[in-house]
Amino acid sequence: MNRTQLSQLAVFAAVAAHRSFRAAGKELSIAPSAVSHAVSSLEESLGVRLLARTTRSVLPTEEGQALLQRLAPALEEIDIALEDTLATRGRPAGTLRITAPRFASDLLMAPRLGDFLNTYPDITLEIANEDGFSDIVKDGYDAGIRLEESIEGDMIAVKVSPDIRTVIAGSPAYFERNPKPQHPRDLVHHRCIKRRFTDGSLYRWEFEKDGRELIVAIDGPLIVIEDRLAVLAAVNGAGLAYLFDIRVQQELADGKLIRVLEDWCPPYPGFCIYYPSRRQMRPALRAFIDFFKYTGP
Template identity: 70%
Template sequence: MNRNQLAQLAVLSTVAAHRSFRAAAKELGIAPSAVSHAVSTLEESLGVRLLARTTRSVAPTEEGILLLERLRPALDEIGVALAAVVEAKGQPSGNLRLTAPRFAADLLIAPRLGEFLSLYPDIKLEIADEDGFTDIVREGFDAGVRLEESLEADMIAVKIGPPMRGAIVASPGYFEQFPIPQHPRDLLRHRCIRRRFSNGTLYNWEFEKDGQELTIPIDGPLILGEDRQPSPLRSAARD
């Protein structure tokens, strides 16, 4: 069955219900000639007469009755499906998969989860909190939280939070042995804690001031994986 036949079957069912081409045309919102053409084309493609026509009446033939009896459950299911779509309009439901870096999941998403789930009880929310910047489309996610510099050119993005600032910290004991850095480049002479993302890349510390950006390829004796709770990064820095 081709797509045109599906439309023609719907027209046939309407004509048979009303026993009138003109009444069917009025319900379907098309011209009577279009209704007649749809039925005639269907009959020609099937090689059988489906409607008996006189100047005063229209009635299904035996073949038409057999076809309509088998067709009615399918058309009813289509009607139920369309009604369900209309009823669900404006009421989000279904599965929603998000991917977000752990800091974004903790700081931006987690505080809003209670309110979100209360407002949209029919949504099943799944959050993958990982820092590897997974390909959103390839891995089957609906959306993701990303740093601005990590956005691809073809991504549709909206801002979900204020600018975020990081801090370079160390324990008091560390600064008893090493001078406090005065410029990001001074970090090249310090024993920094490095971080490896799940995709294998090592993070280089990034800085920005007055529109000027600077990336420092830090070095140090310790490399840790993705941040978890309790954070091994913070524990190592304190020690």
Template identity: 60%
Template sequence: MKRNHLPQLAVLAAVAQAGSFRGAARELGIAPSAISHAISSLEEGLGIRLLARSTRSVAPTEAGAQLLERLRPALSEIDLALESAIESREAPAGNLRLTVPRTAAQLTLAPRLGAFATAYPDIVLEIVVDDRFTDVVEGGFDAGVRLGESLQNDMIAVRIGPPMRGAVVAAPSYFKTRQRPVHPQELGEHRCVRFRFSSGVLYRWEFEKDGKELEIAVNGPLIVGEDRLIVEAALNGAGVAFVFEDYVAEAIADGALVRVLEDWCPSFDGFYVYYPSRRHMRPALRAFVDFFRYSGAPPG
């Protein structure tokens, strides 16, 4: 391999991930013209077209995709080696990139991000909010956060939050003219505020009681993709909502929302940080895991 091919291959990987020369240039901190020159030189040196270009974007050709698939583990190991060298000093440092669902970002991470930044000022933590199930290795992430029930078997997982529980709620004004449901099947008679995942799938409300599990496809006049918007809609009388208990605990306590079907909403495992098994765990990731690790006590 020619020595100049290694940086060119890194540029190729950056372009493929960003989907454009400009995006790769921003990521690498170099001029777009340098990106274009590196790709052209690499293609000329190898004698094959690696990227298909259009006026709007670029994408790997079949040959380019095959090359990137073979290169990804090697480039990942190079990144890991460089970051480990940087972090060999006493304090953990470097970039740490996580994929996190919105609920975990809001309820589990956000309350402690300030304290983490203070404790580890040399770590640059990037949180990419995405409700889809992301392959952390393929996506270029150091780790991800998901509910315990959603984790893959080949991942190391560490619990970072308390047990979670759903809550079915509505405004008192909503129930003035409607009977409160006592069984999930009765939700078919109610106007429900529904949730759509970023994947496009509508959430089917999940219930459990005495070992019996139910999934209900509710109906209603409002579909949103953000839990806090669902809560606001419920507070304003739009209908019955199903959200995590932590979002509505205060509103239930002060009477702004009425809770129903509580006996059908058992607690379940909370959020976990998960990451691939590697020979060496980066100090920055170890610091994050140790800081957010759930010990059964309220976070300090």
């Protein structure tokens, strides 16, 4: 393999990861036309089609996927070697791909991203907001952020938030028109703001008290995908919302929302950064984890 083919393989891997020539070119700082030429030249030299191209997407062919599975570890080792070299000079570097729910990005990362990137100017962060659980190895992420209880046992998890509690809350105006529920079953008589995940499923309203778990089938005229809209709708009297306490601390403190059924919402482990236990720790990922890990009680 010559140096040109090595470069072409790196371009191919970037296109496959981003599913886009333009995004790959942006990552590699080359023109989309140069990306396309590199992939075409690689396909021609190998005599096999590696990417299936349509007007809307770029996906690896069966042969391309097989090559990626063997290629990815080798490219990762090269990246780690280069990053380790920089790290010996006190400069963690490289691109980190992180998957996290949008509101976790908003609340846990966004307020500190400027400080992190100023501290580590040679690190590039790519953050993908996804509600569902992602196979970070298969999807090419370095790490993910999810609730601790949803992380697979073969992953290493590091806390990035304190323990959290769910909150059932409505506005003062809503409770002027409706009695406060005294038991989760009372929610069937209330307008509840439902939340739909990107996979189409609806978020379940789960409760626990004295070791007893209860799931309530709620109903209401509003279904949202993002929790930000649920908060705004609840503040403006549209109904009751089911949220994490860290998401509505300010609204509760300001009296814009009133909390109910608090004794049915016990604390449970919060959010963690997770990554594969079998993967060698990149200096950039170590820097990211050390910066964002939760250090409170």
